[in-house]
Amino acid sequence: MALLTVIGRGVRVRGRIQGEGELSIEGHVEGEIAVSGEVTVEAGGLVGAAVRGRVVTVRGAVRGDLTADEVIRLEDGARVVGDIRAPRIAIDKGALVRGLVQTAASGAPARAKGAERAAAAPAVQKAPAAKPAPRPAPAARPAAAPAPAPAARPVAAAPVVVPASRPAVASALAGAPARKPPPPVVPALKKGAKAALKKKAQ
Amino acid sequence: MAQPRSSSSSAAAHAAAAIGPGSRVRGRVTGDGDLTVHGRLEGEVQLRGSLFIDEGAHVEANVDADALRVGGTLEGNVSVAGDVTILSGARVRGDVRGASIALHEGGELDGRLDSEFTLPRELGGGGEGGDDNHKKPARR
Amino acid sequence: MASTVIGAGITIEGEVSSDEEVVVQGTIRGKLEAREAVTIEAGGTVEADITAGPLSVAGNVTGNITSSDRVDLQAGARVVGNVKATRITIADGAQFKGNVDMDV
Numbered sequence: 001m002a003l004l005t006v007i008g009r010g011v012r013v014r015g016r017i018q019g020e021g022e023l024s025i026e027g028h029v030e031g032e033i034a035v036s037g038e039v040t041v042e043a044g045g046l047v048g049a050a051v052r053g054r055v056v057t058v059r060g061a062v063r064g065d066l067t068a069d070e071v072i073r074l075e076d077g078a079r080v081v082g083d084i085r086a087p088r089i090a091i092d093k094g095a096l097v098r099g100l101v102q103t104a105a106s107g108a109p110a111r112a113k114g115a116e117r118a119a120a121a122p123a124v125q126k127a128p129a130a131k132p133a134p135r136p137a138p139a140a141r142p143a144a145a146p147a148p149a150p151a152a153r154p155v156a157a158a159p160v161v162v163p164a165s166r167p168a169v170a171s172a173l174a175g176a177p178a179r180k181p182p183p184p185v186v187p188a189l190k191k192g193a194k195a196a197l198k199k200k201a202q
Numbered sequence: 203m204a205q206p207r208s209s210s211s212s213a214a215a216h217a218a219a220a221i222g223p224g225s226r227v228r229g230r231v232t233g234d235g236d237l238t239v240h241g242r243l244e245g246e247v248q249l250r251g252s253l254f255i256d257e258g259a260h261v262e263a264n265v266d267a268d269a270l271r272v273g274g275t276l277e278g279n280v281s282v283a284g285d286v287t288i289l290s291g292a293r294v295r296g297d298v299r300g301a302s303i304a305l306h307e308g309g310e311l312d313g314r315l316d317s318e319f320t321l322p323r324e325l326g327g328g329g330e331g332g333d334d335n336h337k338k339p340a341r342r
Numbered sequence: 343m344a345s346t347v348i349g350a351g352i353t354i355e356g357e358v359s360s361d362e363e364v365v366v367q368g369t370i371r372g373k374l375e376a377r378e379a380v381t382i383e384a385g386g387t388v389e390a391d392i393t394a395g396p397l398s399v400a401g402n403v404t405g406n407i408t409s410s411d412r413v414d415l416q417a418g419a420r421v422v423g424n425v426k427a428t429r430i431t432i433a434d435g436a437q438f439k440g441n442v443d444m445d446v
Contacts, residue, residue, distance in 0.1 A: 008346035008362050015356010015372055021349045028324060031356055046324050063325045071307065079321055090307035093285065096317040097303065103310045 003037065009044065023053070025060070043077055056086070058095070065099075223258065231263075239274070257291050270300070272309075279313075350385055364394075366401070379411075384418050397427070399436075406440075 003021040007013060011027035022037040025045040032049050033039060039053035045060030056068040058078040066072050068086035076094030083100040091097060219237045221227055226242040236251040239259045247253060247261070252269040255261050259274035269284040272292040279296045280286060286300035290308030297314040305311055321327030345363040348354060352368040360376040366386040373390050374380065380394035386401035393408045400416040407413060409427040417435030426443040 003349055003351065004347065005349035005352045005368065006345070006347045008360065010361035011346045011364070012359045013354060013356060015354055015358075017352060017354050019349075019353050019368065020351030023349075023352070027346070027360075035352065046322060048325050061322050061325055061327075063321055073307070079319055081321055081325075088307050089305055089309075089311065091303060091305040091315075093287075093302045093304040096319040097315040098317060098319075100314050101305070101311050103312070 005035075007045075041078075050082075221259075255292070257289075264296075348386075382419075384416075391423075 005017075005021055005023045007017075007023070007025045007027045007029060009026045013027070013029045014031055016032040016034075017023065017029065018032070018034045020036045023033065023035050023039045024042060025033075025040065025047060026042045028046040028048075030048040033047070034050075034052040037053060038055040038057070039051055040057045041047050041051075041060040041062055043059040047060070047062045047064060049062075050064045050067070051062065052067045054069045056066050056072045057075065058066070058073070058080060059075045060077075061079040063081045065083040066080065066085070070086065071088040071090070072084055072086040073089075074080060074084075074091045074095035074097065076092045078092070078095035078097075080095070081098045083102070084097065085100075085102045085104065087104050089101060089103050091101075219233065219235060221237070221239045221241045221243055223240040225240075226244075228244045230246040230248070231237065231243065232248040234250045236254065237247070237249055238254045238256060239261055240256045241259060243259075243261045243263055245263050247263050247265045247267065249265075249267040251267065252271065253265055253267045255270075255272045255274045255276055257273040261275065262277045264278045265276070265280045265282070267282055269286070270280060270282045271287045271289070272294055273289040274291075275293045277295045280294075280298040280300065282298075282300035284301050286298055286303045288294050288303075288305045288309040288311060290306040292306075293310040295312045297316065298311075299316045303315050303317065345365055346360055347365045348358075348368045348370060350367040353371065354369070355371045357373040358364070358370055358375070359373075361378070362376075363378045364374070364376045364380045366374075366380070366382045366388055369387040369389070371389045374388055375393040377395060379396045379398070380392065382388055382397075382399045382401040382403060384400040388402070389404045391405045391408070392403065395409065396411040397407060397409045397413045398416065399414070399419040399421055401419065403419075403421045404423060406423045407421070407425045407427070409425070411427065412429035412431070413425055413427040414430075415421055415432045415436035415438055417433045419433070419436040419438075421436070421438045422440060424441040424443065425438075426445075428445055430442055430444065432438055
């Protein structure tokens with residue numbers, strides 16, 4: 001009973017690949033991939049799909065989110081457009097990525113675990129949505145400024161790049177030791193306070 | 203070398219500068235040359251040189267440099283002309299842009315990576331992120 | 343030539359098209375088109391119309407089969423669907439329900 005599935009170079013799959021075992025993709029898969037074992041997108045492999053596995057290794061090209069229970073490795077030559085989430089992630093110098101990258105203490109950060117991560121998660125999730133907005137700081141590398149003239153940077157006092165989507169980072173830059181969740185809008189009421197307020201209002 | 207609470211500090215051209223383990227700098231750090239941080243830096247970094255954040259160091263700043271190597275903690279967005287290397291003990295939160303970005307297994311990262319490249323045509327490439335040869339002007 | 347193997351624990355729902363040989367030990371639901379030989383091993387299941395070169399079936403097929411070459415149903419095979427091929431063999435122990443159309 002073979003546990004390895006090989007999608008060869010001359011093969012195109014359009015649909016969902018799922019189940020138990022290891023998967024090696026040399027061809028072209030469009031759709032969805034979710035297997036229990038190791039998924040490898042070989043050099044020359046093309047994947048237009050979200051990929052889930054225990055271990056995900058990419059040497060080819062992927063347009064889709066990568067999620068792994070253990071580790072994701074992007075090797076030299078990998079090209080990935082999509083979000084990457086796993087407890088451990090390794091990205092070679094020759095791998096190119098466009099997307100969110102999140103290492104996590106215990107897999108699938110979408111299900112936030114530790115308090116810190118839980119606080120960070122909402123702020124991070126918002127970031128991709130706001131990404132189309134221009135980012136002043138990184139983009140504003142004056143090409144030929146001999147001295148890094150602070151005047152060239154449009155943003156003055158406040159830390160640069162403060163899109164609303166990253167309030168946590170802004171507060172961190174202001175000196176907070178770590179990201180904290182925004183304070184609750186409604187303070188918790190003591191028992192009986194609600195009734196007391198109602199009575200007051202009458 | 204480290205001037206606590208200075209509003210700006212410049213490293214001498216091409217000389218290596220360092221913020222020692224017991225030091226803390228708050229403000230905008232600019233200069234020509236490499237900078238190594240062993241202590242704390244909060245604010246903003248603009249270097250025509252390499253920034254090295256040592257293990258145990260803590261930087262909360264947006265970083266604009268020629269190269270970046272992180273072994274400690276970095277919170278901030280990164281825009282580097284050359285190589286970014288996140289070592290296995292590092293913790294980085296923020297968006298990272300560089301000619302190359304390497305993450306060693308064990309390093310923690312929480313942020314966006316944005317490299318310029320196009321996917322193969324079969325995956326709809328040829329427009330995303332711009333052409334490799336003809337760089338579009340930076341998006342603002 | 344490298345061959346494509348759909349392993350036993352794997353299910354593909356969708357269309358598979360190949361210009362190389364395909365071995366099915368798992369499940370394909372949808373459509374299977376191959377230019378070369380297709381082998382459906384014992385335990386393999388294909389719920390799809392199949393277009394292939396030579397086809398050898400020891401597993402389950404529910405769907406119409408169009409082969410440019412020969413179709414061989416091994417003992418243990420279970421095929422429900424019409425078969426169009428140049429040659430066909432149905433081994434003792436194979437189960438088959440459908441029409442057979444041989445280019446004559």
